[in-house]
Amino acid sequence: MANELQQMNTVTQEEFQRRRRKRSIALALVLAALVIIFYAVTVVRLGPEVMNRPL
Amino acid sequence: MGANDNHRECAVAYAEDSTSYTNIAAGGRVEDYFTLLKPRVMTLVVFTAVVGMLMAPVAIHPVIGLVSVLCIAVGAGASGALNMWYDADIDAVMSRTLNRPIPAGRITRDEAFTFGIVLAAFSVALLGLAANWVAAGLLAFTIFFYAVIYTVWLKRSTPQNIVIGGAAGAFPPVVGWAAATGTVSLDSIILFAIIFLWTPPHFWALALYKKGDYEAAGVPMMPNVAGERSTQNQILVYAVILAVVGFAPLATGLAGALYGVVTAILGAVFVFLSWRLWRAEGKEMKRRARVLFTYSLSYLFVLFLALVADAGLAAWIGGL
Numbered sequence: 410m411a412n413e414l415q416q417m418n419t420v421t422q423e424e425f426q427r428r429r430r431k432r433s434i435a436l437a438l439v440l441a442a443l444v445i446i447f448y449a450v451t452v453v454r455l456g457p458e459v460m461n462r463p464l
Numbered sequence: 465m466g467a468n469d470n471h472r473e474c475a476v477a478y479a480e481d482s483t484s485y486t487n488i489a490a491g492g493r494v495e496d497y498f499t500l501l502k503p504r505v506m507t508l509v510v511f512t513a514v515v516g517m518l519m520a521p522v523a524i525h526p527v528i529g530l531v532s533v534l535c536i537a538v539g540a541g542a543s544g545a546l547n548m549w550y551d552a553d554i555d556a557v558m559s560r561t562l563n564r565p566i567p568a569g570r571i572t573r574d575e576a577f578t579f580g581i582v583l584a585a586f587s588v589a590l591l592g593l594a595a596n597w598v599a600a601g602l603l604a605f606t607i608f609f610y611a612v613i614y615t616v617w618l619k620r621s622t623p624q625n626i627v628i629g630g631a632a633g634a635f636p637p638v639v640g641w642a643a644a645t646g647t648v649s650l651d652s653i654i655l656f657a658i659i660f661l662w663t664p665p666h667f668w669a670l671a672l673y674k675k676g677d678y679e680a681a682g683v684p685m686m687p688n689v690a691g692e693r694s695t696q697n698q699i700l701v702y703a704v705i706l707a708v709v710g711f712a713p714l715a716t717g718l719a720g721a722l723y724g725v726v727t728a729i730l731g732a733v734f735v736f737l738s739w740r741l742w743r744a745e746g747k748e749m750k751r752r753a754r755v756l757f758t759y760s761l762s763y764l765f766v767l768f769l770a771l772v773a774d775a776g777l778a779a780w781i782g783g784l
Contacts, residue, residue, distance in 0.1 A: 425490040428494075429491060432492070435497075446590070450531055453527045454594070
């Protein structure tokens with residue numbers, strides 16, 4: 410990857426890094442949304458039973 | 465072969481062209497991935513799925529309902545991505561699709577395929593866990609039907625492609641209904657039938673004024689294979705059947721008087737515009753085809769809105 414970046418011209422390299430950063434942010438947001446969705450669905454599906462388990 | 469290898473190979477191939485080189489070597493933008501989901505198609509899918517859910521006799525928990533709609537939307541998006549993966553070659557020769565992420569060189573086919581498969585798997589699994597596995601199975605079948613039966617098999621082999629393939633677009637209200645009830649019923653099949661019968665006149669109207677595009681791409685749309693006259697005939701026949709089937713929700717008690725009035729007016733206008741198209745030729749025919757295409761979008765939107773409004777009105781009157 411490092412060699413690849415060295416071979417790219419400056420404009421392409423900057424654009425590559427800018428797009429990669431945006432893709433990473435989007436992916437992080439999707440993962441955060443999934444965590445919230447699974448939490449909410451678990452609470453709704455199981456209700457109070459979610460806490461009723463052997464420790 | 466990994467995505468980076470793909471980019472490197474493509475970058476070498478496009479090295480002569482600086483814009484393409486930057487596009488390929490820099491990888492896809494977030495907006496490009498969003499475009500792969502066919503957001504405009506997704507809007508209609510979400511809308512009809514929500515209507516299917518709202519019309520169901522069982523109330524769904526708002527959180528489960530919201531997650532189900534999200535899953536249906538993402539599932540539809542996954543089909544869109546898989547469609548763009550397979551159709552990249554013909555997208556490159558049609559003016560309407562030339563600037564899509566793959567033919568424009570911003571996303572590789574491998575990336576689109578992986579994106580589609582991952583989204584399909586996640587949307588089906590999440591819908592099964594959140595709502596029920598009947599809805600999840602229907603969503604999986606819808607994605608399979610659109611991506612494999614329609615895109616891979618029918619689209620390039622028969623002028624009946626969008627007649628049969630239209631089933632994929634007709635499934636969302638059935639999935640929405642199943643998410644709420646866990647079953648498929650006559651009422652949800654009626655919603656399916658309305659969209660199924662609406663699809664051929666809608667797409668054939670588009671194909672009539674975009675005939676050259678489909679011809680260049682080698683896609684056997686009805687006007688290219690059977691001719692414009694035959695397509696105009698068939699549009700009129702489908703419009704009449706659609707207008708009649710539009711009354712079916714009244715017969716089963718799914719909808720009442722308000723919906724009855726709306727479907728009568730909408731159906732009559734649909735038949736009228738199809739009849740005007742049937743009578744036209746040449747440039748005027750293309751203009752009228754465009755009018756019918758635009759109207760058909762409003763038709764489905766207003767008809768489904770009328771279903772919800774009618775149910776809301778009935779609930780309000782019942783509560784008085």
